[in-house]
Amino acid sequence: xxxxxxxxxxxxxxxxxPAEPIVRLEAVSKVYPGRHGAPVAALEGIDLAVPKGxxxxxxxxxGAGKSTLIRLVNGLEKPxxxxxxxxxxxxxxLPESALRHARRSIxxxxxxxNLLSSRTAAENVALPLEVxxxxxxxxxxxxxxxxxxxxxxxxxxxxxxxxxxxxKQRVGIARALATNPKVLLSDEATSALDPETTRSILDLxxxxxxxxxxxxxxxxxxxxxxxxxxxxxxxxxxxxxxxRGDVFDxxxxxxxxxxxxxxxxxxxxxxxxxxxxxLRPEATPGSQAVVRIGFRGPHATDPVLARLARDLNIxxxxxxxxxxxxxxxxxxxxxxxxxxxxxxxxxxxxTHYGLDTEVLGHVA
Ligand SMILES: Nc1ncnc2c1ncn2[C@@H]1O[C@H](COP(=O)(O)OP(=O)(O)OP(=O)(O)O)[C@@H](O)[C@H]1O
Numbered sequence: 394x395x396x397x398x399x400x401x402x403x404x405x406x407x408x409x410x411p412a413e414p415i416v417r418l419e420a421v422s423k424v425y426p427g428r429h430g431a432p433v434a435a436l437e438g439i440d441l442a443v444p445k446g447x448x449x450x451x452x453x454x455x456g457a458g459k460s461t462l463i464r465l466v467n468g469l470e471k472p473x474x475x476x477x478x479x480x481x482x483x484x485x486x487l488p489e490s491a492l493r494h495a496r497r498s499i500x501x502x503x504x505x506x507n508l509l510s511s512r513t514a515a516e517n518v519a520l521p522l523e524v525x526x527x528x529x530x531x532x533x534x535x536x537x538x539x540x541x542x543x544x545x546x547x548x549x550x551x552x553x554x555x556x557x558x559x560x561k562q563r564v565g566i567a568r569a570l571a572t573n574p575k576v577l578l579s580d581e582a583t584s585a586l587d588p589e590t591t592r593s594i595l596d597l598x599x600x601x602x603x604x605x606x607x608x609x610x611x612x613x614x615x616x617x618x619x620x621x622x623x624x625x626x627x628x629x630x631x632x633x634x635x636x637r638g639d640v641f642d643x644x645x646x647x648x649x650x651x652x653x654x655x656x657x658x659x660x661x662x663x664x665x666x667x668x669x670x671x672l673r674p675e676a677t678p679g680s681q682a683v684v685r686i687g688f689r690g691p692h693a694t695d696p697v698l699a700r701l702a703r704d705l706n707i708x709x710x711x712x713x714x715x716x717x718x719x720x721x722x723x724x725x726x727x728x729x730x731x732x733x734x735x736x737x738x739x740x741x742x743x744t745h746y747g748l749d750t751e752v753l754g755h756v757a
Contacts, residue, residue: 415479415608416477417478419440421438421441421476422475423458439475439632439633441462441637447624450623450625450626451626452619452626452628455614468496471485472485480575498575499578504582506558511552514545514549515537518571519571543564543566557590562582562590566594577610579613580611582611595621620644624640625640636651641724645687645689645719645749665712668713672755673756680756680757682733683712683756684729685750686748687724687726688723689723697743709731711727713728714727730756733755
């Protein structure tokens with residue numbers, strides 16, 4: 394049934410219609426011929442949809458297949474099987490000439506910036522416009538606009554060697570945006586930067602996403618990057634997507650071991666050595682159960698342990714913990730020691746309050 398658009402307010406429409414994916418990978422596999430032996434299956438059966446206007450982070454260890462994934466999206470590699478579609482064009486099936494045209498809707502930024510050292514900041518930004526055959530007379534104004542957007546108007550005549558890492562990446566971002574792409578691909582764009590510069594680049598990318606509605610697909614090996622910018626995350630391991638979801642959900646309820654290991658230092662999930670070294674799988678006389686409590690959502694800041702003591706007279710030892718905010722929502726982790734005899738009651742009580750619990754083991 395065709396419903397006239399005027400029937401709904403804009404916000405109702407936005408809620409009813411999920412954002413259409415601007416990047417789609419359908420059953421994509423990539424096998425590289427092995428140079429000295431067996432072929433390497435870099436990606437296997439990847440299905441991934443990146444909704445228009447979203448920021449999707451793909452995280453994986455070295456060799457997981459992240460770069461291959463991004464090279465498939467910009468058509469630098471062809472899949473062995475499956476389809477890659479960007480902004481309606483089947484990138485994986487286009488001949489080189491059509492691909493060059495399609496790439497104008499895909500911007501890319503790199504870990505090592507990939508600027509031309511013989512060109513100034515402004516000339517680097519102008520390059521894709523020259524290649525795309527832009528009206529030469531219109532290029533300087535467009536370059537000025539882009540340099541202003543990334544906060545580098547005063548550096549337009551500097552060469553890359555005269556710029557800091559963060560400034561070089563800003564030039565890289567301005568260059569990537571020159572042809573008004575629909576999608577920005579970021580390949581470890583902050584991995585070579587210090588934490589403060591990383592934050593400023595991620596802030597800039599967030600602003601570009603919000604103000605220009607640009608879809609961002611970024612690959613990284615750092616959860617800190619995902620949590621500061623992405624709304625959704627896909628975890629890739631051994632060429633497969635092993636977990637995918639909303640950043641808050643994946644951070645607070647990771648399901649896959651690889652995701653947990655990425656999060657270990659990020660959300661207070663790792664145990665301090667004085668607990669980890671004493672942890673045993675079985676209870677022993679006089680031991681305490683070690684329980685991880687995950688606080689999220691409406692009960693994240695409730696004084697639950699105080700209530701446990703008051704209502705059930707069960708006292709717990711706090712062994713480790715942290716309170717945090719992920720994707721603007723409060724969450725926390727506490728690791729507590731619970732008397733073995735009170736374990737069942739404690740778990741039932743915490744579950745009643747909507748908290749996640751996990752018995753990690755026992756310490757004497
Ligand atoms: N051109 C190639 N020829 C053969 N094998 C390749 C090629 N490119 C990548 N590979 C292999 O494919 C697998 C995935 O590599 P890829 O570079 O996509 O991983 P990655 O997650 O980006 O790793 P890193 O973070 O170290 O860059 C690896 O086993 C790698 O050795």
